[in-house]
Amino acid sequence: MYNFDLVRPTSIDEAVKALGEEDAQPLAGGQTLIPTLKQRLAMPTKLVSLTGIADIKGVCKTDDGQLAIGGGTTHGTVAKEAMADFPGLANLAANVGDPAVRNRGTIGGSLANNDPSACYPAAALGTGATIKTNKREIAADDYFQGMFATALEEAEIITEVRFPIPEKSNYQKFEQQASRFALVGVFVAKYADGVRVAVTGASNEGVFRWSEAESALSSNFSAEAIDSLSAPDGSNMISDLHGSGDYRAHIVKVMTKRAVAAAS
Amino acid sequence: MTKVSMTVNGKSVSGEVEGRTLLVNFLRNDLRLTGTHVGCDTSQCGACVVHVNGEAVKACTMFAAEADGAEVSTIEGAANPDGSLNAIQQAFQDHHGLQCGFCTPGMVMSAAALLKENPKPSEHEIRSYLQGNICRCTGYHNIIKAIMAASGQDVEQIAAE
Ligand SMILES: Cc1cc2nc3c(=O)[nH]c(=O)nc-3n(C[C@H](O)[C@H](O)[C@H](O)COP(=O)(O)OP(=O)(O)OC[C@H]3O[C@@H](n4cnc5c(N)ncnc54)[C@H](O)[C@@H]3O)c2cc1C
Ligand code: FES
Ligand code: FES
Numbered sequence: 001m002y003n004f005d006l007v008r009p010t011s012i013d014e015a016v017k018a019l020g021e022e023d024a025q026p027l028a029g030g031q032t033l034i035p036t037l038k039q040r041l042a043m044p045t046k047l048v049s050l051t052g053i054a055d056i057k058g059v060c061k062t063d064d065g066q067l068a069i070g071g072g073t074t075h076g077t078v079a080k081e082a083m084a085d086f087p088g089l090a091n092l093a094a095n096v097g098d099p100a101v102r103n104r105g106t107i108g109g110s111l112a113n114n115d116p117s118a119c120y121p122a123a124a125l126g127t128g129a130t131i132k133t134n135k136r137e138i139a140a141d142d143y144f145q146g147m148f149a150t151a152l153e154e155a156e157i158i159t160e161v162r163f164p165i166p167e168k169s170n171y172q173k174f175e176q177q178a179s180r181f182a183l184v185g186v187f188v189a190k191y192a193d194g195v196r197v198a199v200t201g202a203s204n205e206g207v208f209r210w211s212e213a214e215s216a217l218s219s220n221f222s223a224e225a226i227d228s229l230s231a232p233d234g235s236n237m238i239s240d241l242h243g244s245g246d247y248r249a250h251i252v253k254v255m256t257k258r259a260v261a262a263a264s
Numbered sequence: 265m266t267k268v269s270m271t272v273n274g275k276s277v278s279g280e281v282e283g284r285t286l287l288v289n290f291l292r293n294d295l296r297l298t299g300t301h302v303g304c305d306t307s308q309c310g311a312c313v314v315h316v317n318g319e320a321v322k323a324c325t326m327f328a329a330e331a332d333g334a335e336v337s338t339i340e341g342a343a344n345p346d347g348s349l350n351a352i353q354q355a356f357q358d359h360h361g362l363q364c365g366f367c368t369p370g371m372v373m374s375a376a377a378l379l380k381e382n383p384k385p386s387e388h389e390i391r392s393y394l395q396g397n398i399c400r401c402t403g404y405h406n407i408i409k410a411i412m413a414a415s416g417q418d419v420e421q422i423a424a425e
Contacts, residue, residue, distance in 0.1 A: 006266075006283035006329045027327075034325045035307055037284070047283060051330060076319070098396025099377065100310065103319040104326060180395065 001037045004044050008052040012134050012159060018048045019155035026050055026157060028072060028109035031101050056108070056159050061085055067165050071108030071132075071158035078107060087264055088169030088189065089127075092119050095173060097180065108158035114206060116147045116238065117181040121207040122171060124161060126187030126198030132160040147206045166191055168221075168263040172255040174201075176242050184248050186210075186255040188263055194218040197256060202237045202248040213256050223257040268332040272297070273341025281328045288312045288323035290331075291338060299339040299369050303398070310397035313370040313377075314338045320377035322396070339369035342376065352376055352414040359419065361410035363401035371397050375411045384415050387422055 009015045025044040056072035059081035079094035110120040124140045131138045133156045166189035176183040182201035195217040197210045216225045234249030269278035279294045291297045303311035312323040315337045362368045378393045409419045
């Protein structure tokens, strides 16, 4: 790992200022960034740690029925504190990596990184969440822009993620056996005005909404409603040694059915 | 170089670190606490698990500077004050929960974190909690038994495999 300066500001303003320098980069839980630095795939001159900023940590319910989660909140905290209001999200967080990873890794880090196989992007897109930064609010539908690509600009920090709390939801992850990331992950959320279905792990373009399943489930929220659909097109899905595009497409359908059946 | 200060196994320590100094390197190279192992250095194996402010973390995937001001505990601090093995360590010995022993410090620290959260875990809960701890020797079975025993549960219920 090349060396860098590490600073630990205690406010968002200080962090934004520190990020103004050339080649400065935020550090959250480091569960993705530290392995990347070890491989010398990133060479920041300065890391601005967000772990000392109390303002961007914690989970709370807003007056308008949304769950607001600070960008620096760890997966472990989300797993515990979102359970009462939004079990679908809490269970997703409880199955990211392993306990030690969950004690450090954060929701903001996961969404900023937008790994095509990460779990949180499915929840954010599958609920139509709002990603709040130090500059603006970004709708999930505009935020995800392909593998590892997002609407974030340089020195923009995710301060909060707001999830509209669904009536029922569930996330099903078909694990890639070695990494335990999602080979395919499907988040299903049922709202009074319709159903959203977001798929991670499968597409070459990153997380996406499966619109055929959304319309089928909006008129009939049952696993059988998925039976009559053909699996999404596998030709633009990730094909690697873990599974072909068509295999992933098939698993998308199976995971969607399971998520509907398990939704609570 | 920046100065960091933390409490390690109840003792105040401090040292000079670079931005890139990992917590595990600070513990092993600066404090000479070599009980915490580096198996993979890629966040996969859990040989480096220590507790920071009471939570299990992979010390190979945290910078030492991030532990400034924290309470850290490592395997060296696990034994009882009189030097005898603690209940988890003793159970690992009694149930042959180790062979080469390389993974054991991380296993014991992860097990301690589990039992703090969940004093009577089921076999399934133990196996799932240890997802991030890899053992190349034991096949896990005796590790699970040891943790069951350390939590005061009957190990007979775990079928021999
Ligand atoms: C063994 C292992 C297993 C894992 N399994 C899974 C899994 O099953 N599912 C899954 O989804 N993930 C998994 N992960 C990834 C994990 O969830 C990471 O915690 C997460 O991807 C990154 O979060 P972090 O807080 O560690 O971010 P970091 O690694 O610190 O940062 C990641 C990137 O985001 C940027 N960043 C961080 N925070 C912010 C912010 N608030 N605003 C703007 N930019 C920011 C950083 O600059 C960096 O580019 C796993 C990781 C490991 C090591
Ligand atoms: S050495 Fe830290 S996880 Fe393997
Ligand atoms: S006892 Fe050898 S790796 Fe676990």
